[in-house]
Amino acid sequence: MTEASLAFSDLDARARAMAGDVPADRISVRDHVVDVEIGAFQAERGVTQRLSFSVVVEVSDHGGAETDDVDDILSYDTITEAIMAELEAERLNLLETLAERIAQRLLLSPQPQRVFVRIEKLDRGPGKLGVEIVRDRASGDADVEAQDAPAPILAFLSSTALTAEALPTFLDQFEEDGVPTILVVDADLPLMQDSWAARNIVLLQADQAAWQLASIDPRVVPVGTRTELDWGLKNEQLSVWAPSKMVLDAVDAPISINLVDLTLWFAQQVQACQILWVGCDAPDTPGISSHSVMLEDLS
Incomplete structure (x- = not known):
C-alpha cells in the first residue's frame, strides 16, 4: 500500500x-x-x-x-x-x-x-x-499525573472596593499570608437583556476590569485560562480572573450576564475553599464558606 x-x-x-x-x-x-x-x-x-x-x-x-x-x-x-x-x-x-x-x-x-x-x-x-x-506510550506523558493546584480563596472586589484607599493594604495582607488567592473584579455593569451579544459584552467588560485592577496594582496578574490559574496558585502569584475565554470555552457555564452567578460557577471550577465579598453583601452560597468584607474593614 x-x-x-x-x-x-x-x-x-x-x-x-x-x-x-x-x-x-x-x-x-x-x-x-x-x-x-x-x-x-x-x-x-x-x-x-x-x-x-x-x-x-x-x-x-x-x-x-x-x-x-x-x-x-x-x-x-x-x-x-x-x-x-x-x-x-x-x-x-x-x-x-x-x-x-x-x-x-x-x-x-x-x-x-x-x-x-x-x-x-x-x-x-x-x-x-x-x-x-x-x-x-513513548510519545506522551500518559503515566505522569499533573500536580493538583491548591484550593484558593476567591476575593470578589466590588466596584466601590476598587476605589478604596485601603485596597493596596488589603492586597498586602494576601501577599503576607501566602494563601493562594484569585481576585474577581466587579465590572459595575448596566443591566442588559439576556442575549449572546450582551453576554459577550459583559465578559469583555469584566476582562477590562481585571486589567484595570492590574494597572492599579502591578502585583496583580490578569489570567484567562485554567492553566494560567493553576500556575499562579502553585507559584504564589496574585491572580485576577479575566473570565471571557474560560466562560465562552466551557460547556457548563451559566448563561448569565450577572458576574455574581459567574463567580459562584468559577468557585466550583477552581474548588475554592471560601469566597470573600469585598465592599458588598455576600450572597447565599450553599456548600462554600462566604463572608462580606466591608470597606471600613480595609482601613
Missing part, C-alpha cells in the same frame, strides 16, 4: 500497515457522530456541528477471549467515554487539541499501547475536514 493510499484509507488499514512482524489486537470505534460546539471562528461559537470520531486502540496481550470476562478487556465504552469526557471538559478551538487529549486519556488505561484517532467535521465544507494522529 502506498503512502498516499494509506493516508486516505480507514484507520484499521493504517494500523495493520504499522503493525510490524507481530500484529497487535485492536479495538475500534468508527464513525461515532456527536453534535459539538467547537472551532476557532466566530461563526462556530454558539452553535453546534457534527463531528465524526474513529478510534483504533492497539492493546497488550489479555485473557479476555479465554475468560469471556468484560473486565479483562478494553471496553468499547472506554473509548466513547474518553471522547465524551474531553468534549464535556471544556470548549476547544482545535480538532488537534481534542484528538491529543482523547489519545492521552486512553493511554492512561493499562491495556492501550498505541492509539489512532481521526476526527472529522461534517458540516464545515463540501467534504469532511479532519485531523488524524497516532500516539503511543
